Amino acid sequence: MALAAFAAAAGTPHQDAGTGPVLVASDFDGVLAPLGDDPLASRPTPAAAAALARLAACGPDRVRVALVAGRRVEDLAHLPSPPPRARLVGSHGAETGEVLAPLRDGADDERSVRADGTAARVRLVPVALDEAQRDLLADVAAGLEEIAAPLEGAWVEHKPSAAVLHTRLSPADPARTASTAAAELGERLGAHVMVGKNVVEVAVTRTSKGIALDALRERLGSPAVLYLGDDVTDERAFAVLGPADVGIKVGDGETLAAYRVADPAEAAAALTTLADLLDV
Numbered sequence: 001m002a003l004a005a006f007a008a009a010a011g012t013p014h015q016d017a018g019t020g021p022v023l024v025a026s027d028f029d030g031v032l033a034p035l036g037d038d039p040l041a042s043r044p045t046p047a048a049a050a051a052l053a054r055l056a057a058c059g060p061d062r063v064r065v066a067l068v069a070g071r072r073v074e075d076l077a078h079l080p081s082p083p084p085r086a087r088l089v090g091s092h093g094a095e096t097g098e099v100l101a102p103l104r105d106g107a108d109d110e111r112s113v114r115a116d117g118t119a120a121r122v123r124l125v126p127v128a129l130d131e132a133q134r135d136l137l138a139d140v141a142a143g144l145e146e147i148a149a150p151l152e153g154a155w156v157e158h159k160p161s162a163a164v165l166h167t168r169l170s171p172a173d174p175a176r177t178a179s180t181a182a183a184e185l186g187e188r189l190g191a192h193v194m195v196g197k198n199v200v201e202v203a204v205t206r207t208s209k210g211i212a213l214d215a216l217r218e219r220l221g222s223p224a225v226l227y228l229g230d231d232v233t234d235e236r237a238f239a240v241l242g243p244a245d246v247g248i249k250v251g252d253g254e255t256l257a258a259y260r261v262a263d264p265a266e267a268a269a270a271l272t273t274l275a276d277l278l279d280v
């Protein structure tokens with residue numbers, strides 16, 4: 001894997017400033033955390049959490065860590081307990097945030113106690129919907145609840161700019177039918193439909209992980225980007241990677257990523273290897 005070249009792009013701790021930090025960005029569910037039945041019970045594997053902490057400890061001039069996910073940004077600030085200075089991109093780019101370090105006072109900051117018991121200050125920028133989008137979200141949410149109601153195991157996750165039909169616990173055939181109905185509902189209402197692993201997400205904002213990753217790269221001035229993802233929506237991120245970047249697909253399925261690992265354990269191993277290469 002091209003991790004050695006990527007690590008070289010991060011420079012040394014004493015290198016003169018002049019170039020931005022490399023960006024290590026990752027999806028959460030299915031990459032840092034194994035997929036499970038209850039999204040609020042998701043946690044990163046200890047190995048992934050330790051590797052991200054080591055990478056962040058390289059310093060903000062060398063390495064910046066980012067979580068880029070479909071999750072609410074509040075979930076991203078809480079469940080993975082991201083390290084200091086981590087950038088957070090939630091709701092596929094509709095919401096952003098940052099873990100602040102060192103801890104400081106500030107009117108816009110919110111103190112948060114995270115899933116691992118540690119506390120951090122985070123700055124979250126929630127999505128701002130206009131009236132039409134709020135109305136559309138209400139219609140989407142009501143429609144998905146109607147689809148989920150008769151289906152065993154199905155439920156709807158409500159997010160600031162989207163609602164998500166979850167069918168992981170439902171029997172396969174009716175789950176397929178319900179997923180099709182959810183996608184059709186989204187199209188009919190003029191919303192933005194994204195299909196993932198046992199989920200159909202219907203959003204009222206048009207965002208993508210690719211747009212979000214480009215924005216992060218530009219803001220940080222990163223000479224190289226590492227991105228890890230497991231789902232169809234991550235392909236939008238892999239699509240914006242260039243020759244100096246490294247894309248790692250986690251698990252099966254077609255991908256634009258140049259590299260593939262089997263599961264979150266191997267994803268954590270790749271991040272650990274990178275931390276070793278950076279000698280932290």
Ligand SMILES: O=P(O)(O)OC[C@H]1O[C@H](O[C@H]2O[C@H](CO)[C@@H](O)[C@H](O)[C@H]2O)[C@H](O)[C@@H](O)[C@@H]1O
Pocket residue numbers: 027028029030034035036037038039042068069070071157164166168196197198199201231233234
């Ligand atoms: O594109 P992503 O960032 O990976 O977002 C896709 C969905 O992720 C979450 O659901 C997934 O993880 C759950 C917990 O392991 C699992 O139960 C579900 O089956 C997976 O699809 C999240 O809850 C959804 O909102 C995202 O759409």
